[in-house]
Amino acid sequence: ARCRNWGKWGEADERGTLNYITPDAIVHAARLIRRGALFSLAIPFDSKGPQPAGHPRRFNPIHRMMLTGADYASGALSLPGGVGFSDDMIIMPTHCATQWDALSHCFLDGKMYNGFEATEISSQGARKNSIDKMARGIVGRGVLIDMPRFKSLPWLEPGYAITADDLERAAGAQQVTIGRGG
Secondary structure: OOOOOOOOOOOOOOOHHHHHOOHHHHHHHHHOOOOOOOOOOOOOOEOOEOOOOOOOOOOOOEEEEEEOHHHHHHOOOOOHHHOOOOEEEEEOOOOOOOOOOOOOOOOEOOEOHHHOEHHHEEOOEEOOOOHHHHOOOOOOOOOOOOHHHHOOOOOOOOOOOOOHHHHHHHHHHOOOOOOOOO
């Protein structure tokens, strides 16, 4: 309870600490760019991963083609002017990989962020604290910490739980400053 921000931005707030990402914080973050290096944070996202085999509730993404180049060539899809296309779909649990959770994702004693009742979530979706409140406004300074390097390991074993102490010590060792809103 001592760490709660409930009510800090008003009783109707559904953005939580995203309120710290102000226009000034975004401008500050943009000024920190020194080079345009790109690097991938990708993880396997196919029939082989990211879920381990035998997970009791989640499964890996299932990719299915609905229309292909062969369908076009066979005439199954005939549009004027020689136009054609392919189409596919992906079936997956929304939490089968790295995710952005809405503030409606977790409850404590029947309440979610800002004291809203857990019953505000139904099979139709979230009436409060839904993900759409995050659709605009997650822009700022990103903080990356190389935990395997800090621990002198080539990688972390699956299931390793990174603690707050791990983060604080690694950030200090790697001279990374963590701030509010950017």
